Amino acid sequence: MVQYKDRREMRQELASSGYSMEYLDEWQPKTTLYRHAPGMTVNGDIAFPVGTEVPNVPGNPDYVIRKSKIGMLPYPPSDACTCRWCSGRTQSTPEVIPVEVSDGLVACEVDGCDWRGKKPTLRTHRYRKHK
Numbered sequence: 001m002v003q004y005k006d007r008r009e010m011r012q013e014l015a016s017s018g019y020s021m022e023y024l025d026e027w028q029p030k031t032t033l034y035r036h037a038p039g040m041t042v043n044g045d046i047a048f049p050v051g052t053e054v055p056n057v058p059g060n061p062d063y064v065i066r067k068s069k070i071g072m073l074p075y076p077p078s079d080a081c082t083c084r085w086c087s088g089r090t091q092s093t094p095e096v097i098p099v100e101v102s103d104g105l106v107a108c109e110v111d112g113c114d115w116r117g118k119k120p121t122l123r124t125h126r127y128r129k130h131k
Helices: 004-016 061-068 084-090 119-129
Strands: 030-035 046-048 053-058 105-107 116-118
Touching (some): 053 061
16 A cells, blocks of 8 residues: 555656656556667677567556666657666767686776676676766
């Protein structure tokens, strides 16, 4: 059961994510979300590209809040979108060239980055750290 304090916090979080304040009281049982951030596999490969439609998901507020934190929003991505994923995509991403260090480990070659790790995680590192 949602208490008044929890309901107020949900409303504030939904409003900061771009939803209307009435959404909490009038939510649809099912909705469609769009990926603003790519869905990645464990190896760092992109499994679901940006703009992928995810239909028939629960429309309750706590679920939508959780999904909005990982880049799934109820409107498609566009050049005019101001979410953190779309605005990060419009900026240029520096080229990351892996350099073998030892025992299958690679290092990031971006100036000022001292990251070292396994080769599959370099893609995730590049996506998250060097937008």
